[in-house]
Amino acid sequence: MKAAAIRRNGLGLLGLVLAAAAVLAALAAPILAPHNPFIGDMTQGLRPPGTPGHPLGTDQLGRDTLSRVLYGARVALFIGLCTVLVTAIVGGLLGLLAGFFGGWSGQVLMRLCDVQLSFPFILLALTINAIVGLGLRNIIISLSAAGWVVYARVVRGEVLSVKQRDFVQAAAALGTSRARILFRHILPNVAPSIIIVASLQFSQFIVAEAAISFLGFGVQPPTPAWGSMLSESRDFLYVAWWLAAFPGAALALTALGVNLVGDWLRDVLDPKFQV
Amino acid sequence: MRAYLVSRLAQTALVVFLSLTAVFFLVRLTGDPVLLFLPMDIQAKDVNEFRQRLGFNDPLPVQYGRFLSGAARGDFGESLRYRRDAMRLVLERLPATLELGLAALLLAFSISIPIGILSATHRGTLVDYLGMGGAVLGQAIPGFWLGLMLIYFFSVRLHWLPTGGMGGPTHFVMPCIVLASFYAARMARLTRSSVLDVLGAEFVLTARAKGLAERIVIVKHALKNAAIPIVTLAGLETGQLLGGAVITETIFAWPGLGRLTVQALLNRDFPVVLAAVFVISVTYTLINLGVDLLYGWLDPRTRREVAA
Numbered sequence: 001m002k003a004a005a006i007r008r009n010g011l012g013l014l015g016l017v018l019a020a021a022a023v024l025a026a027l028a029a030p031i032l033a034p035h036n037p038f039i040g041d042m043t044q045g046l047r048p049p050g051t052p053g054h055p056l057g058t059d060q061l062g063r064d065t066l067s068r069v070l071y072g073a074r075v076a077l078f079i080g081l082c083t084v085l086v087t088a089i090v091g092g093l094l095g096l097l098a099g100f101f102g103g104w105s106g107q108v109l110m111r112l113c114d115v116q117l118s119f120p121f122i123l124l125a126l127t128i129n130a131i132v133g134l135g136l137r138n139i140i141i142s143l144s145a146a147g148w149v150v151y152a153r154v155v156r157g158e159v160l161s162v163k164q165r166d167f168v169q170a171a172a173a174l175g176t177s178r179a180r181i182l183f184r185h186i187l188p189n190v191a192p193s194i195i196i197v198a199s200l201q202f203s204q205f206i207v208a209e210a211a212i213s214f215l216g217f218g219v220q221p222p223t224p225a226w227g228s229m230l231s232e233s234r235d236f237l238y239v240a241w242w243l244a245a246f247p248g249a250a251l252a253l254t255a256l257g258v259n260l261v262g263d264w265l266r267d268v269l270d271p272k273f274q275v
Numbered sequence: 276m277r278a279y280l281v282s283r284l285a286q287t288a289l290v291v292f293l294s295l296t297a298v299f300f301l302v303r304l305t306g307d308p309v310l311l312f313l314p315m316d317i318q319a320k321d322v323n324e325f326r327q328r329l330g331f332n333d334p335l336p337v338q339y340g341r342f343l344s345g346a347a348r349g350d351f352g353e354s355l356r357y358r359r360d361a362m363r364l365v366l367e368r369l370p371a372t373l374e375l376g377l378a379a380l381l382l383a384f385s386i387s388i389p390i391g392i393l394s395a396t397h398r399g400t401l402v403d404y405l406g407m408g409g410a411v412l413g414q415a416i417p418g419f420w421l422g423l424m425l426i427y428f429f430s431v432r433l434h435w436l437p438t439g440g441m442g443g444p445t446h447f448v449m450p451c452i453v454l455a456s457f458y459a460a461r462m463a464r465l466t467r468s469s470v471l472d473v474l475g476a477e478f479v480l481t482a483r484a485k486g487l488a489e490r491i492v493i494v495k496h497a498l499k500n501a502a503i504p505i506v507t508l509a510g511l512e513t514g515q516l517l518g519g520a521v522i523t524e525t526i527f528a529w530p531g532l533g534r535l536t537v538q539a540l541l542n543r544d545f546p547v548v549l550a551a552v553f554v555i556s557v558t559y560t561l562i563n564l565g566v567d568l569l570y571g572w573l574d575p576r577t578r579r580e581v582a583a
């Protein structure tokens with residue numbers, strides 16, 4: 001048991017370090033990046049890693065790979081954070097209302113969730129994105145529209161059980177207003193689940209954004225997003241492996257860090273939790 | 276049982292109907308659908324002619340009714356790019372996706388379930404750490420990056436495997452690994468935790484107390500019960516497999532439904548998109564129905580609930 005706890009904490013710590021590194025890269029990209037991520041020297045194109053001034057090499061336009069990977073963290077975390085916030089607020093609120101008031105509107109909402117969950121997440125986000133259009137704002141909208149259902153379902157289920165507990169019944173008997181019961185008594189008890197879902201969804205959103213941009217939708221070049229960098233790298237796989245290796249490694253390490261933090265949070269907050 | 280099947284099939288029909296309706300209206304809400312359906316460099320005169328011919332000048336309810344009556348007959352119109360029946364195009368591509376999906380599923384099962392079981396029975400040992408470390412790592416590595424790296428090593432450097440397309444058995448290797456990676460890791464972790472749960476149950480204690488060999492306890496008593504959550508996940512994650520197919524097929528130029536869908540989205544070929552949405556949601560819900568029916572066999576306790 002103790003060994004398991006140490007292993008858990010160790011992995012959680014590793015996750016924190018990786019996630020912190022990604023956050024640092026995102027926040028300090030302008031300071032850390034040795035070059036402008038948008039402008040390259042055409043005469044310095046496709047230089048391998050280790051070239052003086054370009055530790056991770058350059059791309060076909062002579063842009064510094066390290067700088068682009070660092071700025072890529074900005075794009076990835078920004079999209080992930082915005083999407084998690086939007087989905088947590090929208091899905092969480094709908095779940096709260098559906099669970100608290102129940103009735104036919106709650107039923108309709110849950111059937112809608114069933115319908116949406118009967119379609120693969122990435123394909124749903126991709127289809128929505130193809131319809132609403134490209135760019136940073138639209139990828140956030142697409143991912144949010146595809147991702148809110150998980151919160152709604154989890155939160156509704158939790159509210160249904162918390163609602164039956166004695167302290168809620170007592171508050172209701174005291175004549176506390178419904179809004180106050182909902183936000184002061186029920187919400188704090190549901191919050192841990194929201195946090196767990198958010199942490200588990202975060203890396204899914206980051207990877208999904210990269211996948212969608214990789215397929216040619218979502219964030220477009222020249223914006224230094226990991227997905228679109230990987231997409232461009234396909235044309236140069238025979239001559240420049242580093243263009244595919246580094247953005248992907250950054251994405252994988254960030255996803256790993258966030259996943260480990262999420263697992264650790266789940267163990268701390270609610271070991272029985274299943275999404 | 277029959278009433279249950281009928282209600283589940285009705286639910287499937289509802290799901291398919293609602294997803295088609297959603298896509299239909301999304302396409303029409305976000306601007307002039309004719310512009311979406313047509314290439315950028317077209318003349319204004321031609322646009323109007325097209326609009327008339329495709330029926331976009333009719334009121335929205337009329338268009339919707341026409342779309343539904345067509346969809347009910349499996350008629351989604353003609354692909355704008357290939358000038359062929361959209362549904363037939365989609366159905367032609369379906370076998371390639373199912374083949375790849377099935378092969379990937381087998382690969383995922385044959386790797387992740389033994390790893391999960393071994394990790395559970397050797398809990399806290401090196402086997403467990405290696406197995407679960409691999410699973411955590413596998414879960415974090417994005418499939419499309421894995422695909423690129425595999426192409427680099429096995430095609431570009433070693434010249435062992437073809438970079439893409441469909442042909443002999445060698446064409447299967449890399450797409451299969453990438454597609455399996457989309458859920459082998461989760462499967463391994465879930466197998467471990469459900470085997471651990473079952474190993475702590477009273478009937479396992481009883482079986483051990485009876486003096487049964489450990490191998491028999493695990494194979495006969497633990498695994499069959501641990502299979503229930505694993506089958507659930509397998510069903511739920513089939514959707515991820517279909518989603519993963521979109522990415523995998525694009526990387527490896529696999530001529531399946533996923534690649535067709537991506538191309539149709541890129542080309543704004545919405546008849547094909549709608550037909551693909553139809554086929555994917557039908558496939559997915561039918562697979563989940565199959566999974567639910569499997570429960571009855573795995574766990575007789577659920578049979579009564581189903582009958583009631």
